[in-house]
Amino acid sequence: MTTTRERLIEAGLRLLLEHGYNDLGIQALLKETGVPKGSFYHHFRSKEEFALQVIDRYMEEVHLGLDASLGDPTLTPLNRARRFFELSREKYRQDGYMGCMLGGLGQELSGVNETFAARIETCFGEVTSRIASCLEEARRQGELPRDSEPLELANLLLNCWEGAALRSRLLRDPAPLDRMLDFTFSAATRAS
Template identity: 65%
Template sequence: MRKDTKQRLLEVGLDLLLQHGYNDLGVQTLLTASGVPKGSFYHHFRSKQDFALQVVDRYMREVHAGLDACLSAPERAPLERIHTFFALSLEKYGREGYRGCLLGNLGQELSAASDVFRYKIEWCFAEITARIAVCLEQARLRGDLPPDTDVHHMADLLLDCWEGAALRSRLQRDPAPLRAMLDFHFNHSAA
């Protein structure tokens, strides 16, 4: 039961953080939405910050699982694998109402106020781009990208563009910015 309570708080918390952000999410709102008593929250988390950081960890497990599933599909070309990851992310965003990326949202909200969140989110982004860079290197070696492509820079740029488009999609509640970003990147990055 203990693990179930914590997982319930993290699951509901992820949804509420995407909906409200960190500053506008009160612990009582989380407890009410999850049906968990206040004492249970403080049994599992030292503070609201500890809770949000653990939600980020849970979110990253989902992101890593998605990356692993898409990027390790040898039957597809490397660029197609990367495109598939982002296309599936776009579909997920749509199911969730285009509320954006938890990392991007929290980064925009908290990076100026909290070094803890700034470092954590930057680390998460670095983990994502490192995995994408490996796949981009495979594309470069296959000749799908120019031989002098800096795959780490390209991975960073791809994620930066994605996060900007995710913000625009969130503002507009529309997938068009994300679709345009993917179309542009994958139609112009090939050799």
């Protein structure tokens, strides 16, 4: 049975993605979940604490995607890294091309709320670190040039992906995501 806290967080995943932080009304969340206001404040001290816990849940899903793709022994390391982004693209499709919740919240809040800026940057750091490990393996196996910098490449991949996710959201179309993947992975494998 789903707990009240879990119902609120699950609804928060969708509502924060669709509306962002500033337009997320607690009343709308309570109405959607059928949870009384007192129950919300029993589980969360504030809207900020709630949103930070939603981010934590979102990252659980991101790590599952990283595990599924980067841990796939049937793929080469470079294809495992690309697979993570392909799985993310599929999730974006299911969500109506709303993009990455971290990217959206980062754009909305990073200049005005240091708590969110730090949390989101930590989350991006976790993703790039895991991708960089996979890219290091790709470099060792000769899929990438020997002078490649896996961490730099992982950061570049994530930065380009977040920009493509924004364009995909604006257009409600996966084409920017597809073009980014094709271009970046093709460029990464070229000898320098």
